[in-house]
Amino acid sequence: MGRRFTGSFTQQEPIPAVAIDAAVAVLQSGRLHRYNLAADEAGEVAQLEAEYRDWQGSRYCLAVTSGGQALQIALRACGLRPGDAVLTNGFTLAPVPGAISAVGGTAVLVEIDTDLRLDLQDLEAKIASSGARFVLLSHMRGHLCDMDALMRICDAANVTVIEDCAHTMGARWNGTRSGNFGKMACFSTQTYKHMNSGEGGFLTTDDADLAARATILSGSYMLYARHGAGPARAAFADARYEMPNCSARMDALRAAILRPQLAQLDANVTRWNDRYRAVEAGLSQHPRITTIALPANELHVGSSIQFRMPELSATQCRAVVDAALARGVELKWFGAGEPVGFTSAHPSWHYVAAQELPQTDRILATLFDMRLPLSFSQADCALIADLICDAANEVAP
Numbered sequence: 001m002g003r004r005f006t007g008s009f010t011q012q013e014p015i016p017a018v019a020i021d022a023a024v025a026v027l028q029s030g031r032l033h034r035y036n037l038a039a040d041e042a043g044e045v046a047q048l049e050a051e052y053r054d055w056q057g058s059r060y061c062l063a064v065t066s067g068g069q070a071l072q073i074a075l076r077a078c079g080l081r082p083g084d085a086v087l088t089n090g091f092t093l094a095p096v097p098g099a100i101s102a103v104g105g106t107a108v109l110v111e112i113d114t115d116l117r118l119d120l121q122d123l124e125a126k127i128a129s130s131g132a133r134f135v136l137l138s139h140m141r142g143h144l145c146d147m148d149a150l151m152r153i154c155d156a157a158n159v160t161v162i163e164d165c166a167h168t169m170g171a172r173w174n175g176t177r178s179g180n181f182g183k184m185a186c187f188s189t190q191t192y193k194h195m196n197s198g199e200g201g202f203l204t205t206d207d208a209d210l211a212a213r214a215t216i217l218s219g220s221y222m223l224y225a226r227h228g229a230g231p232a233r234a235a236f237a238d239a240r241y242e243m244p245n246c247s248a249r250m251d252a253l254r255a256a257i258l259r260p261q262l263a264q265l266d267a268n269v270t271r272w273n274d275r276y277r278a279v280e281a282g283l284s285q286h287p288r289i290t291t292i293a294l295p296a297n298e299l300h301v302g303s304s305i306q307f308r309m310p311e312l313s314a315t316q317c318r319a320v321v322d323a324a325l326a327r328g329v330e331l332k333w334f335g336a337g338e339p340v341g342f343t344s345a346h347p348s349w350h351y352v353a354a355q356e357l358p359q360t361d362r363i364l365a366t367l368f369d370m371r372l373p374l375s376f377s378q379a380d381c382a383l384i385a386d387l388i389c390d391a392a393n394e395v396a397p
């Protein structure tokens with residue numbers, strides 16, 4: 001066989017040297033727990049919270065142990081009770097329905113459109129039919145739905161919107177940062193997201209009561225005054241007695257390596273988008289490949305890329321994955337019958353009641369997905385696009 005890509009789709013960039021120095025300083029101090037502070041010390045986690053709040057443009061920020069914990073805490077802080085219906089995307093990753101199940105909610109799945117955004121007509125219909133008071137909106141793979149229209153629909157129906165921004169840290173809709181539309185927003189700093197602390201996450205909100213409830217839920221004990229971007233003491237008057245401690249705090253080591261990464265985040269958004277455009281340009285040359293339309297109102301963060309091959313059968317889709325892999329290109333396919341790696345489709349979430357999503361199923365049947373780590377060069381991206389086109393030609397000439 002001819003050309004082959006030899007890079008690794010799971011290779012992140014190294015942690016910046018300044019972040020490594022900050023981590024070593026934390027280790028030398030021995031003070032890794034966020035509340036274990038010296039007398040004159042603000043603490044890495046509190047400083048990170050203040051910096052993330054300022055960068056996000058929210059009123060409050062809470063650092064937590066993972067994006068999935070952020071989702072669970074947000075649902076509980078917003079008043080979800082066991083048995084409550086929660087609307088969410090039919091196409092997302094397992095931590096989203098997982099969080100709903102973990103807090104006792106009942107996931108009601110909403111269809112997506114061919115550009116992988118929530119179908120707002122189906123959302124409206126399911127708000128009416130389910131009586132749900134919550135939407136856990138997953139900005140899956142960075143594709144923002146029309147946020148103005150979504151908020152109009154949800155506000156009119158008195159539905160609380162929680163944004164899952166695991167793939168949209170840094171993205172904007174009409175100039176407003178993703179996460180600043182709903183009541184609360186959840187972010188992940190897990191290795192494959194836009195900042196890398198191995199595991200980690202943030203919650204942001206403008207609501208003092210929600211911020212207080214989330215802080216106690218995260219396991220603050222009565223030490224919430226040591227937070228960097230939380231509400232005033234008065235906001236904790238009830239929450240300190242009412243909210244259970246779910247021990248989901250971020251530690252100083254992770255905060256230390258995230259602070260220098262936050263300083264690079266905007267520059268990295270540009271670097272991801274350069275890579276995205278290089279792959280997209282190559283793929284869009286192929287007559288059987290349909291790339292995903294990015295609306296003019298969206299500032300996308302292209303840390304991964306999706307495309308569809310609507311004419312292909314399941315056998316052909318599997319053959320495209322194999323032909324790409326033979327060329328060193330790792331594609332994920334959402335039409336597979338069995339969950340693989342990080343990829344699963346709603347029929348394999350057996351903890352969620354089975355639901356009919358014909359439109360979503362039709363889209364997922366021929367949907368491919370690929371990571372774009374910053375360790376790839378522009379030339380790598382152009383080569384990868386060519387190799388995908390070669391794989392597609394081999395399967396469906």
Ligand SMILES: *Cc1c(COP(=O)(O)O)cnc(C)c1O
Pocket residue numbers: 066067068069092093095096138140141164166167187188189190199200201
């Ligand atoms: C990764 C991810 C999460 C959860 O983040 P973790 O930090 O891994 O718990 C939530 N939603 C989506 C869509 C994700 O991809």
